Amino acid sequence: MNGTARIDVSREQVLRYRVAAHGFDRASPTPGVLVLGVQDTPHGSAPVALAARGASSGALERVWSFRGAPHLHRRTELAALAAALWPLDDADATARISTSAIKEGAKLGLAAFRVTAEAFRRTVVEPLGKGEVSTAVSAAVPESLTYWCTPCGARHISGLLFQQAGLFGSVRVGTERGKTVLSPLASPFPVPETASGTQDLIRAYLRFLGPATRAEVAGFLGTRPTAIRPVWPEGLVEVSVDGASAWLPESEAEALRGAPRAGTVRLLPPGDPFLQARDRSLLLPEKDRQKELWRAIGGPGAVLAGSEIVGTWRARSAGRRVELTVTGFDTLSASVRRALETEAQTVAEVRGAKEALLRIEWTAGPWAAVAVRVRWSRASRGGWASSSPAPPAPGGRGSTG
Numbered sequence: 102m103n104g105t106a107r108i109d110v111s112r113e114q115v116l117r118y119r120v121a122a123h124g125f126d127r128a129s130p131t132p133g134v135l136v137l138g139v140q141d142t143p144h145g146s147a148p149v150a151l152a153a154r155g156a157s158s159g160a161l162e163r164v165w166s167f168r169g170a171p172h173l174h175r176r177t178e179l180a181a182l183a184a185a186l187w188p189l190d191d192a193d194a195t196a197r198i199s200t201s202a203i204k205e206g207a208k209l210g211l212a213a214f215r216v217t218a219e220a221f222r223r224t225v226v227e228p229l230g231k232g233e234v235s236t237a238v239s240a241a242v243p244e245s246l247t248y249w250c251t252p253c254g255a256r257h258i259s260g261l262l263f264q265q266a267g268l269f270g271s272v273r274v275g276t277e278r279g280k281t282v283l284s285p286l287a288s289p290f291p292v293p294e295t296a297s298g299t300q301d302l303i304r305a306y307l308r309f310l311g312p313a314t315r316a317e318v319a320g321f322l323g324t325r326p327t328a329i330r331p332v333w334p335e336g337l338v339e340v341s342v343d344g345a346s347a348w349l350p351e352s353e354a355e356a357l358r359g360a361p362r363a364g365t366v367r368l369l370p371p372g373d374p375f376l377q378a379r380d381r382s383l384l385l386p387e388k389d390r391q392k393e394l395w396r397a398i399g400g401p402g403a404v405l406a407g408s409e410i411v412g413t414w415r416a417r418s419a420g421r422r423v424e425l426t427v428t429g430f431d432t433l434s435a436s437v438r439r440a441l442e443t444e445a446q447t448v449a450e451v452r453g454a455k456e457a458l459l460r461i462e463w464t465a466g467p468w469a470a471v472a473v474r475v476r477w478s479r480a481s482r483g484g485w486a487s488s489s490p491a492p493p494a495p496g497g498r499g500s501t502g
Contacts, residue, residue: 115342116408120365120405121363123154123374124154133308135156138172140377142372143371151173169261179286183271184296192327197324198213217266221234221267222289225272225283230282230283231283234283267283271286303332306321310374310378310379338350365406367405368414368447375403411433412428424457427459429461
């Protein structure tokens with residue numbers, strides 16, 4: 102790619118680099134990783150990811166973007182994002198929507214995206230329920246882009262195409278009483294004529310989730326490695342991560358080499374940008390733990406301590422209180438437990454809760470099956486008060502709180 106010699110680094114160096122790049126030090130209210138958006142799956146989790154970086158969702162818009170998943174993006178960047186996500190050619194378009202449900206229709210390539218985007222624009226001129234929009238768009242596109250739904254007794258457009266074309270149709274994604282509502286963006290933009298800016302998008306992935314391979318970048322975009330070969334950026338340096346080759350923008354080489362050891366502890370929601378890297382074995386080497394964290398449906402969040410994922414967490418609303426359960430893969434140190442109390446406060450505030458209850462347990466080690474509860478309540482003059490009882494002695498059982 103250039104004349105720079107290959108860099109040899111360890112897995113630990115890569116993770117330190119990514120932690121620093123993601124802004125977990127909360128040094129900026131507008132972390133650079135927003136160029137990739139923040140996935141909002143499940144709904145309402147993106148603000149927690151932003152809070153982990155000291156940011157808020159105030160100036161962001163919720164749209165379907167990467168792979169058709171709901172993301173929060175800067176409103177001012179939506180037109181450029183749409184152009185960068187527009188398929189590069191017919192083969193790329195087909196790869197992004199190819200499913201058994203519309204095997205023949207997917208061969209329409211770019212035409213499939215264009216006709217669907219235009220149908221969105223004719224349909225979504227005011228807030229409408231997702232089902233109503235789907236019915237109208239399904240009727241407006243070629244039949245080959247739809248499939249027969251026996252329970253409904255009707256034809257539906259492929260969900261993969263429907264959601265990926267939403268941004269091109271200048272549609273925002275909201276909720277009302279638990280249901281998805283689609284409405285036109287306040288500042289609409291034309292359907293892209295051709296893709297532009299895709300190289301910058303790839304470079305952004307490599308900056309925040311690199312070093313990475315072409316296959317990993319393609320997986321994030323929802324396409325095939327061959328599709329992005331023509332737009333693979335220049336100015337990259339080859340990086341050997343424990344012997345495996347990957348790529349990083351040359352401008353980030355020094356940051357990778359000198360990445361500092363981090364002492365931060367954060368509660369990352371399931372769709373957090375840090376967890377979107379396609380090299381999951383690097384993030385979490387143990388296969389069983391990967392299966393626990395990256396579940397297809399209803400996955401937990403991740404506990405980040407320093408540069409390592411050390412456990413999972415879940416939250417449940419109970420009236421005006423949020424109950425958080427942290428499950429460590431191994432025994433969590435006292436300093437990590439104390440930091441989790443602060444992070445529980447952050448999650449509760451983001452979710453609008455008046456009180457939080459934090460339960461910490463371990464799945465392995467001498468304190469397996471031990472639970473430690475930490476109760477939070479708002480102090481009378483603002484701020485939070487906490488109570489953190491010590492865990493039982495090693496080998497003990499039960500909980501305190």
